[in-house]
Amino acid sequence: MxxxxxxxxxxxxxxxxxxxxxxxxxxxxxxxxxxxxxxxxxxxxxxxxxxxxxxxxxxxxxxxxxxxxxxxxxxxxxxxxxxxxxxxxxxxxxxxxxxxxxxxxxxxxxxxxxxxxxxxxxxxxxxxxxxxxxxxxxxxxxxxxxxxxxxxxxxxxxxxxxxxxxxxxxxxxxAKAKHYYDNKYGTGQSTWDAIMHTTNLMVAGKTVVVAGYGWCGKGIA
Ligand SMILES: NC(=O)c1ccc[n+]([C@@H]2O[C@H](COP(=O)([O-])OP(=O)(O)OC[C@H]3O[C@@H](n4cnc5c(N)ncnc54)[C@H](O)[C@@H]3O)[C@@H](O)[C@H]2O)c1
Incomplete structure (x- = not known):
């Protein structure tokens, strides 16, 4: 049930x-x-x-x-x-x-x-x-x-x-197919979604540090 x-x-x-x-x-x-x-x-x-x-x-x-x-x-x-x-x-x-x-x-x-x-x-x-x-x-x-x-x-x-x-x-x-899509684009994009949603601010014009340059970090960058 x-x-x-x-x-x-x-x-x-x-x-x-x-x-x-x-x-x-x-x-x-x-x-x-x-x-x-x-x-x-x-x-x-x-x-x-x-x-x-x-x-x-x-x-x-x-x-x-x-x-x-x-x-x-x-x-x-x-x-x-x-x-x-x-x-x-x-x-x-x-x-x-x-x-x-x-x-x-x-x-x-x-x-x-x-x-x-x-x-x-x-x-x-x-x-x-x-x-x-x-x-x-x-x-x-x-x-x-x-x-x-x-x-x-x-x-x-x-x-x-x-x-x-x-x-x-x-x-x-x-799996490469997972890294390429989920980690890079999926997490890359949803991280920005989450930051904008929780701070109620835009990204444009901000200075950003990405710590860690793996699949997700690359997507965010
Ligand atoms: N929420 C989601 O949907 C989702 C999806 C994919 C990945 N993740 C999570 O995101 C994280 C990163 O995943 P990934 O696939 O990019 O991993 P990855 O192994 O490709 O990248 C991690 C990077 O961080 C670096 N790093 C480790 N410790 C560090 C430190 N102390 N300072 C700076 N850099 C450091 C590593 O050298 C590596 O380049 C994991 O915790 C993973 O579980 C979440």
């Missing part, structure tokens, strides 16, 4: 999801293939992502591939309540509430993992941390998963070194 803030927000969430689907041709192509091939038939996938319209679409595409999808947010501050409600209304088990505290956040991840996933899609390494710790009993069917971000990959390597990585993981972050 989904846990979202307010199911009556779903019309707005559904509108956002429908809108972004028109701008995601690569995922749309994969969806076509999944519809025919059903690669995830019989598998349960726990998906932890910044829960907004584009990642919600990923959840729908995985479901099209035959998976039973359990969706949660990887950061309560990025979870969009209307999108979470929209996904719940489409019958995707969704566990995401914007702005919950640390305890509430872990509870939502735990509720998600109760599906005993075969596969996990992790962003930041919180699902795998729980599966290697107090949610270990829910990992009894675990085959593997993927990790989205740089920080999460660091955490995976640390777990591997300590011998406490519960399943094989794919380092999505290390």
């Amino acid at each position: 989904s846990i979202v803030k307010d199911l009556s927000l779903s019309p707005s969430g559904l509108q956002k999801i429908q809108w972004v689907r028109d701008f995601m041709p690569a995922l749309g192509g994969i969806e076509e293939r999944f519809r025919r091939e059903k690669p995830f038939e019989g598998l349960t996938i726990a998906v932890s992502v910044h829960l907004e319209a584009k990642t919600a679409n990923l959840g729908l595409v995985l479901r099209e591939g035959g998976a039973q999808v359990y969706l949660t947010g990887c950061n309560p501050l990025s979870t969009q309540d209307d999108v979470a409600a929209g996904m719940a209304s489409l019958g995707v088990e969704t566990f995401g509430v914007h702005g919950v505290d640390m305890r509430g956040y872990e509870d939502l991840l735990t509720e998600t993992l109760k599906c005993h996933p075969h596969l996990i899609v992790d962003d930041g390494g919180d699902l795998i941390s729980l599966l290697g710790g107090r949610c270990a009993p829910y990992g009894d069917r675990l085959l593997g998963g993927c990790e989205e971000t740089t920080t999460g990959i660091h955490r995976l390597y640390a777990r591997e070194r300590a011998g406490i990585l519960p399943c094989p993981m794919m380092a999505v972050n290390d």
